[in-house]
Amino acid sequence: MTVFLGLPTASPGVGNLHAATPFPTAAAEALRDDQLRRNLSHATRTIRGRRLQTVAELDDWEQLRAAGAAIKDDVLDHLDRYLLQLEQAVTARGGTVHWARDAAEANAIVVDLVRQAGATEVVKVKSMVTAEIGLNEALARGGIGAVETDLAELIVQLGRDHPSHILVPAIHRNRREIRDIFRREMVGVDPALGDEPAELVEAARAHLRQRFLTARVAVSGANFAIAETGTLAVVESEGNGRMCLTLPRTLITVMGIEKVLPSWRDLEVFLQLLPRSSTAERMNPYTSMWTGAVEGQEFHLVLLDNGRTATLADPAGRAALRCIRCSACLNVCPVYERTGGHAYGSVYPGPIGAVLTPQLTGVADHPHLPFASTLCGACFDACPVAIDIPRMLVHLRAQAVAAGARQRRLPTSEAAAMSVLGWLMSSPGRWSAALRALWLGRVLGRRTGWIRRLPPPMSAWTRSRDAPRPPRRPFRARGRRR
Amino acid sequence: MALFVTCLVDGLVPRVGAATVAVLERLGLDVAVPRRQTCCGQLHVNSGYPDQALALVRNHVAAFADAEAIVVASGSCVAAIRHQHVELARAAGDEGLAAAAAAVAARTYELSEFLVDVCGVLDVGAWFPHRVTLHQACHALRLLRTGDRARRLLDRVEGIELVDLPDADSCCGFGGTFALKNASVSAAMLADKLRAVDATGATVVTAGDASCLTHLGGGLSRAAAGARTVHLAEILAATRDRPWAPPGAPPHPRRRP
Numbered sequence: 001m002t003v004f005l006g007l008p009t010a011s012p013g014v015g016n017l018h019a020a021t022p023f024p025t026a027a028a029e030a031l032r033d034d035q036l037r038r039n040l041s042h043a044t045r046t047i048r049g050r051r052l053q054t055v056a057e058l059d060d061w062e063q064l065r066a067a068g069a070a071i072k073d074d075v076l077d078h079l080d081r082y083l084l085q086l087e088q089a090v091t092a093r094g095g096t097v098h099w100a101r102d103a104a105e106a107n108a109i110v111v112d113l114v115r116q117a118g119a120t121e122v123v124k125v126k127s128m129v130t131a132e133i134g135l136n137e138a139l140a141r142g143g144i145g146a147v148e149t150d151l152a153e154l155i156v157q158l159g160r161d162h163p164s165h166i167l168v169p170a171i172h173r174n175r176r177e178i179r180d181i182f183r184r185e186m187v188g189v190d191p192a193l194g195d196e197p198a199e200l201v202e203a204a205r206a207h208l209r210q211r212f213l214t215a216r217v218a219v220s221g222a223n224f225a226i227a228e229t230g231t232l233a234v235v236e237s238e239g240n241g242r243m244c245l246t247l248p249r250t251l252i253t254v255m256g257i258e259k260v261l262p263s264w265r266d267l268e269v270f271l272q273l274l275p276r277s278s279t280a281e282r283m284n285p286y287t288s289m290w291t292g293a294v295e296g297q298e299f300h301l302v303l304l305d306n307g308r309t310a311t312l313a314d315p316a317g318r319a320a321l322r323c324i325r326c327s328a329c330l331n332v333c334p335v336y337e338r339t340g341g342h343a344y345g346s347v348y349p350g351p352i353g354a355v356l357t358p359q360l361t362g363v364a365d366h367p368h369l370p371f372a373s374t375l376c377g378a379c380f381d382a383c384p385v386a387i388d389i390p391r392m393l394v395h396l397r398a399q400a401v402a403a404g405a406r407q408r409r410l411p412t413s414e415a416a417a418m419s420v421l422g423w424l425m426s427s428p429g430r431w432s433a434a435l436r437a438l439w440l441g442r443v444l445g446r447r448t449g450w451i452r453r454l455p456p457p458m459s460a461w462t463r464s465r466d467a468p469r470p471p472r473r474p475f476r477a478r479g480r481r482r
Numbered sequence: 483m484a485l486f487v488t489c490l491v492d493g494l495v496p497r498v499g500a501a502t503v504a505v506l507e508r509l510g511l512d513v514a515v516p517r518r519q520t521c522c523g524q525l526h527v528n529s530g531y532p533d534q535a536l537a538l539v540r541n542h543v544a545a546f547a548d549a550e551a552i553v554v555a556s557g558s559c560v561a562a563i564r565h566q567h568v569e570l571a572r573a574a575g576d577e578g579l580a581a582a583a584a585a586v587a588a589r590t591y592e593l594s595e596f597l598v599d600v601c602g603v604l605d606v607g608a609w610f611p612h613r614v615t616l617h618q619a620c621h622a623l624r625l626l627r628t629g630d631r632a633r634r635l636l637d638r639v640e641g642i643e644l645v646d647l648p649d650a651d652s653c654c655g656f657g658g659t660f661a662l663k664n665a666s667v668s669a670a671m672l673a674d675k676l677r678a679v680d681a682t683g684a685t686v687v688t689a690g691d692a693s694c695l696t697h698l699g700g701g702l703s704r705a706a707a708g709a710r711t712v713h714l715a716e717i718l719a720a721t722r723d724r725p726w727a728p729p730g731a732p733p734h735p736r737r738r739p
Contacts, residue, residue, distance in 0.1 A: 023664070024663060024664050024665075024666075024667075027664060027666065027667050028666040028667075031666050031667065031670050037670075334652055334653045334655070334671050335664070335667055335671075338667050338670045338671065339667060368663075370530075371659075371660065371663050371664070372664065372667075373657070373660070374620070374653050374655060374656065374657025374658075374660045374668075374671075375528060375620075375621075375657055375658075375660075376620035376624070376652075376653035376657070377620055377621070377623075377624035377625060378620075378624070378652075378653070380624070381624060391565075394527060394528055394530075394566075397528070397529065397530035398530045398531070398532050399530075400530055401529075401530035401531060402530075414529070414659075415531075418526060418529060418531045418534060419534065421525070421526075422526060422531070422534035422535075422537060422538070425489065425520045425521045425523075425537075425538050425541075426520070426537035426538060426540075426541055427520075427541075428517060428518045428519065428520055428541070428545075431489075431520040431521070435489075435492055435493040438493055438494075448703065449703075449729065450699075450700065450703040450704075452704075457662055458662070460661070460662040460663075460665040461661060461662060461665070461700070463665060463669070464665065464668075464669035464672065464701070464704065465669070465672060465697065465700030465701045465703070465704050466699075466700040466701075466703040466704045467700055468494050468495065468696055468699065468700065470493070470494060471493075471494065471495070471496050471497075473496065474492045474493050474496055475487050475491060475492045475496035475499035475500065475515075476487060476492055476499075476515060476517070478496065478500070
């Protein structure tokens with residue numbers, strides 16, 4: 001039974017969180033792409049190994065994880081307070097704070113601000129949240145060009161593709177594919193461009209330099225925001241973020257409301273956890289921080305909900321909001337390694353995507369995602385803020401099943417099978433009788449002891465593996481005592 | 483002490499149950515198999531049917547309420563008993579059941595845990611002259627942290643030739659209903675796992691969980707591969723007097739007299 005407390009219901013998230021194809025179908029399609037599988041397997045394997053090494057260097061890693069989780073939980077418990085504090089601090093330093101309930105509102109705010117600045121092009125720092133709300137598409141509809149300045153993000157943008165990974169958006173592309181994209185899409189690029197990394201980077205640098213120097217507006221996300229001081233922080237590896245953050249006259253930062261941290265001191269924990277988990281580096285090359293607006297510059301902060309307060313409302317699922325977008329869980333996930341990010345149908349792929357996306361949009365919108373895991377637990381071990389993803393997946397599975405049952409008048413065959421099985425298993429007598437009846441299946445698999453083909457739904461099993469032939473008698477029918 | 487046979491072992495691979503009893507009895511233990519037991523409910527919980535699992539938790543707790551120690555030859559069932567039972571009871575608002583479930587969970591051990599930690603033995607007097615590789619089942623590895631206990635037990639088996647499995651700690655792709663709901667991803671994971679098994683040249687791949695082994699065994703059978711699956715308990719149960727023999731088909735086709 002639920003008690004209505006008179007609180008308004010938070011609206012679900014919209015934007016690039018919705019899948020056109022359910023995960024099982026999209027995953028099966030992705031599996032047919034051998035090149036994709038080779039690219040993914042190579043990349044995730046490499047970064048997996050390196051991350052283990054860099055993490056092992058710290059003997060207080062487990063304490064750091066616990067500290068990270070505790071700080072984030074405190075933020076989630078007192079989100080209202082910290083956000084108001086952040087707003088006050090940013091405003092006091094000459095910045096302007098905007099609140100956006102969802103993707104549409106956030107996009108409208110940003111498009112408006114860019115227009116007011118009189119710009120037709122913005123440079124962008126790689127940002128998950130602007131990908132989530134589909135900002136580039138919204139800007140384009142408003143006649144404004146958005147230039148991604150992160151190398152991998154640029155590859156994806158030029159390739160008219162979608163990111164496939166949180167940290168390495170172009171993880172699904174190899175060098176030759178990138179060279180082809182550059183040759184095809186970059187204005188003025190050397191037509192004889194090779195596929196050596198140095199050559200590719202140089203081409204991107206030349207392409208971006210001009211954009212940095214002429215841009216009047218930049219858009220960034222934020223890895224952290226300090227409530228105490230109003231400071232925003234972005235960590236990155238290439239320096240392009242820093243160029244965007246300093247050169248343009250107007251800076252617009254869009255951040256999810258869960259990114260706030262109480263105090264400056266808390267950064268210490270996350271600046272250790274994040275780079276080691278994401279890029280397997282002891283420290284990221286560039287950490288940029290800014291507080292309010294400097295003279296002659298405008299600073300706008302857009303605080304985005306887009307399903308986050310709805311997620312917060314579920315005590316068993318809210319820990320997904322601890323996520324610092326490091327992508328460690330993607331790199332260790334055997335399912336992600338085979339399917340890549342696109343199969344998840346959201347800008348948040350992999351294990352964290354499987355728990356975050358259905359919560360942001362409402363589980364009914366993504367009933368398949370919580371099942372996109374074997375519950376092997378590798379993601380939980382890798383998570384720097386100790387999000388128990390497997391437990392959360394199980395919790396969301398129950399919600400997905402319940403949501404499905406509400407939508408249908410008749411139970412699914414799975415629900416019926418589970419009911420029958422539950423009924424049999426809840427009584428020792430019935431269960432023993434059921435197991436004894438299994439010998440009927442012995443007509444199959446006589447020759448090898450394995451069954452080659454079973455009817456649906458078990459045909460999904462026998463499509464790629466044999467099933468064991470039932471024994472003559474179950475174990476407990478063999479007359480053990482008591 | 484009591485044996486929780488698990489539904490999969492009871493119904494599909496009873497030889498694993500018999501092997502577990504054989505190992506424990508050889509160590510001088512008196513093994514009871516409570517009649518009332520059925521299933522730990524993991525399948526229902528992990529498939530999104532926690533309400534139906536609650537009846538199974540009730541039954542399990544009642545079946546093992548009197549047992550001093552409960553041994554299970556399956557890491558994932560122990561993980562369900564340790565990590566899900568109390569929560570299910572609590573979610574249903576039954577604090578009495580939650581307390582009883584916690585007490586049962588505290589006395590429940592995965593086979594390698596029981597042998598190494600409770601009995602304090604590594605050498606169980608087994609003899610298994612085969613080339614063996616060990617797959618680390620995910621739930622024992624990550625939810626129970628059984629670590630290298632299985633490996634240490636296998637190390638003391640006479641005649642065994644133990645070879646490392648590449649990526650031993652990566653999931654085989656079973657995942658309960660995952661194998662049906664995401665059949666193609668599961669099959670891809672299985673294919674990679676079997677490739678790793680093949681690379682070892684082992685004739686036997688072992689694990690502490692009948693579910694992973696059913697998946698791997700089905701894959702090996704389909705691929706007509708040289709290796710076969712044998713549960714850890716079966717290896718530990720094998721002795722010179724009663725050596726392990728491949729189950730399944732009779733060696734020669736039976737003729738009618």
